[in-house]
Amino acid sequence: MLNNYxxxxxxxxRRRELVALLAVRNLKIRYKNATLGFVWSLLGPLFLIxxxxxxxGILRFAIDLHILIVGIIAWHYLSxxxxxSLHAVMGNANLVRKTxxxxxxxxxxxxxxxxxxxxxxxxxxxxFLMLRGVVFGVEIIWLPAILLTHLAFxxxxxxxxxxxxxxxxxxxxxxxxALMAWFFLTPVIYPVSLVLDRDLPSLVTYAYFANPMxxxxxxxxxxxxxxxxxxxxxxxxxFAIAWLVLPLGICFFQRLQVRFADEL
Amino acid sequence: xxxxxxxxVRDVAKCFKLAPQGGRTLKSLIVDRARNWRHWRxxxxxxxxxxxxxxxxxxxxxxIIGANGAGKSTLLSLLAGTMTPTTGSVVxxxxxxxxxxxxxxxxxxxxxxxxxxxxxxxLGLSRQWMRQRFDAxxxxxEMTEFIDQPVKHYSSGxxxxxxFAVAVEVDPDILIVDEVLAVGxxxxxxxxxxxxxxxxxxxKTLLVVSHDLQTIRSVSDRILLLDGxxxxxxxxxxxxxxxxxxCWRKQFCAEQAREWGSGEAAIEDVAFxxxxxxxxxxxxxxxxxxxxxxxxxxxxxxxxVIGFSISDIDGRVLHGSNTQMGNRQIDELATGKTVVDLVxxxxxxxxxxxxxxxxxxxxxxxxxxxxxxxxxxxTIDNPAPFEGPVPIESDWEWETL
Numbered sequence: 092m093l094n095n096y097x098x099x100x101x102x103x104x105r106r107r108e109l110v111a112l113l114a115v116r117n118l119k120i121r122y123k124n125a126t127l128g129f130v131w132s133l134l135g136p137l138f139l140i141x142x143x144x145x146x147x148g149i150l151r152f153a154i155d156l157h158i159l160i161v162g163i164i165a166w167h168y169l170s171x172x173x174x175x176s177l178h179a180v181m182g183n184a185n186l187v188r189k190t191x192x193x194x195x196x197x198x199x200x201x202x203x204x205x206x207x208x209x210x211x212x213x214x215x216x217x218x219f220l221m222l223r224g225v226v227f228g229v230e231i232i233w234l235p236a237i238l239l240t241h242l243a244f245x246x247x248x249x250x251x252x253x254x255x256x257x258x259x260x261x262x263x264x265x266x267x268x269a270l271m272a273w274f275f276l277t278p279v280i281y282p283v284s285l286v287l288d289r290d291l292p293s294l295v296t297y298a299y300f301a302n303p304m305x306x307x308x309x310x311x312x313x314x315x316x317x318x319x320x321x322x323x324x325x326x327x328x329x330f331a332i333a334w335l336v337l338p339l340g341i342c343f344f345q346r347l348q349v350r351f352a353d354e355l
Numbered sequence: 356x357x358x359x360x361x362x363x364v365r366d367v368a369k370c371f372k373l374a375p376q377g378g379r380t381l382k383s384l385i386v387d388r389a390r391n392w393r394h395w396r397x398x399x400x401x402x403x404x405x406x407x408x409x410x411x412x413x414x415x416x417x418x419i420i421g422a423n424g425a426g427k428s429t430l431l432s433l434l435a436g437t438m439t440p441t442t443g444s445v446v447x448x449x450x451x452x453x454x455x456x457x458x459x460x461x462x463x464x465x466x467x468x469x470x471x472x473x474x475x476x477x478l479g480l481s482r483q484w485m486r487q488r489f490d491a492x493x494x495x496x497e498m499t500e501f502i503d504q505p506v507k508h509y510s511s512g513x514x515x516x517x518x519f520a521v522a523v524e525v526d527p528d529i530l531i532v533d534e535v536l537a538v539g540x541x542x543x544x545x546x547x548x549x550x551x552x553x554x555x556x557x558x559k560t561l562l563v564v565s566h567d568l569q570t571i572r573s574v575s576d577r578i579l580l581l582d583g584x585x586x587x588x589x590x591x592x593x594x595x596x597x598x599x600x601x602c603w604r605k606q607f608c609a610e611q612a613r614e615w616g617s618g619e620a621a622i623e624d625v626a627f628x629x630x631x632x633x634x635x636x637x638x639x640x641x642x643x644x645x646x647x648x649x650x651x652x653x654x655x656x657x658x659x660v661i662g663f664s665i666s667d668i669d670g671r672v673l674h675g676s677n678t679q680m681g682n683r684q685i686d687e688l689a690t691g692k693t694v695v696d697l698v699x700x701x702x703x704x705x706x707x708x709x710x711x712x713x714x715x716x717x718x719x720x721x722x723x724x725x726x727x728x729x730x731x732x733x734t735i736d737n738p739a740p741f742e743g744p745v746p747i748e749s750d751w752e753w754e755t756l
Contacts, residue, residue, distance in 0.1 A: 106476070108476050108481065108482055109473075109476035109477060109479075112472065112473050112476045113473070113476075116462065116465060116469070116473060119464070119465065119469075120462065120464050120465070186477065188432070188437055189435070189437060189453065190435065190437060190453070190477050190478070191435055191436030191437050191451070192477055192479070349439045352432060352437040352438040353371055353372070353438060
């Protein structure tokens with residue numbers, strides 16, 4: 092099991108050029124070589140932000156715009172990774188059938204491409220927040236750790252989904268439904284305090300934080316907006332689970348990848 | 356483990372799981388199992404390869420032949436490392452470049468240049484190394500003009516040319532060529548063959564799969580014959596190709612044979628007899644042959660015509676005649692059995708296998724009583740070496756002017 096986790100990495104490091112090229116290819120194809128390509132990729136989250144800001148306003152559910160924006164941008168990264176991972180292996184069926192290279196490179200390069208996209212939108216977000224007069228506090232030193240955890244978690248999930256989709260072609264439907272439920276279980280369009288202020292039993296709180304995205308999204312808000320951080324222990328629990336998903340996802344992927352070429 | 360071997364395949368078997376109809380889905384996994392939990396069977400086994408064991412020496416060219424579905428592509432996928440064998444082991448020493456479906460890995464939205472670099476990276480070559488090779492690749496593919504166009508605008512010929520150029524110019528230790536010479540125009544084909552010859556001369560290992568037996572005979576040092584997932588022949592090209600042609604022809608003859616008729620008369624038996632009256636299935640060129648037909652008529656037939664023809668293995672008729680053309684009028688085919696002999700005084704044909712057809716029909720050719728096409732094979736031995744079915748005595752004369 093552990094061997095599955097460690098064995099591909101030296102080969103992947105040797106093939107880092109391929110990882111980079113595939114990541115660039117993913118971005119190029121997404122932007123279709125258009126100069127404004129990246130701007131288009133910002134449209135999705137922007138649209139979500141406008142919709143939720145307007146509708147939550149109509150519903151008189153007061154949410155701070157900054158909290159909403161940070162939540163949506165962070166969520167968007169996971170959601171694009173999840174959607175793209177459905178095609179990470181399937182969409183490269185030709186490569187898998189015809190050439191030998193560590194298959195883990197496929198989800199890895201896809202996640203890297205999305206990470207670049209995410210970091211760019213992060214820069215836009217930071218500029219926007221500064222324009223709105225947000226002053227970043229000392230909490231921002233947590234940002235690299237949060238980013239890394241977010242990346243690890245997205246990679247782990249992508250490994251799971253990209254491998255499953257090779258064997259079960261209808262997993263796409265399941266993924267979109269699950270993603271929608273997940274969206275509401277995560278404090279994306281509401282602050283985490285909404286849940287924590289209810290004095291829930293600690294078991295329920297832990298269950299709520301068992302979703303790594305809960306910890307990650309609220310940590311982003313703390314780091315960027317100085318929102319009060321949820322209990323340190325529950326957040327740590329959240330992060331620990333995120334870091335557990337990564338090796339599990341990779342082991343799972345490695346177990347199934349030997350049969351990819353047979354199935355495609 | 357001999358380091359002289361570029362490729363070692365040890366007792367390899369490959370099993371595919373055939374999914375039940377409709378493919379496998381999460382829904383079927385849950386619903387079908389719940390519905391039929393007592394005896395569900397997810398998949399059936401299909402053994403594409405069994406007991407495959409061989410090696411290729413460094414610098415050797417191995418041709419792989421076999422009918423469709425014999426397991427050639429599976430074997431190549433195992434060698435290219437895209438599939439893992441169910442049992443046994445495959446070892447390739449050195450970099451492997453495969454031409455399994457040329458250009459299959461190209462992405463239509465990327466330009467030719469981007470695809471070349473991507474392909475190099477997939478083969479595990481550094482960008483710097485690719486940069487040095489890039490001009491040679493473009494030159495070989497003859498597409499300086501279009502290299503910065505997205506490959507979706509390429510013609511299929513350009514696709515293949517670029518694919519071949521990349522696979523060859525990256526200078527691998529082992530090159531796998533799968534049925535690629537069937538595409539591209541004649542000029543490019545010759546260029547590919549020349550490039551492959553140079554590749555061999557450089558002491559590289561080559562694996563070639565093709566249905567074109569002529570090509571494979573000329574490029575291979577040894578040939579591997581696959582049939583039903585097993586190795587049925589491995590050795591010198593001539594001997595393996597002989598085995599292959601024999602077994603292929605047997606099947607081919609059976610497929611070519613046709614039979615129809617109204618049924619009033621039937622050709623019950625056909626026997627080839629030599630001069631001594633012994634039944635044979637092979638005669639020497641130039642010898643006499645007597646073909647004994649046993650006919651059975653259900654009712655009396657007035658003025659029947661009996662015909663025959665000889666075809667080569669490709670179905671071309673080489674000779675045909677009948678009792679009418681031969682001025683032999685049969686007045687009546689009486690009810691019951693009749694024996695008719697066709698006498699061929701000198702069967703002079705090139706060495707090959709030929710197929711006989713026979714027919715019994717009415718005088719005006721309107722009614723076919725019974726006709727059996729290409730069902731009776733006869734092999735002819737000819738010690739004289741020449742090509743084609745027709746022996747013509749030829750000689751050469753020359754003088755220096």
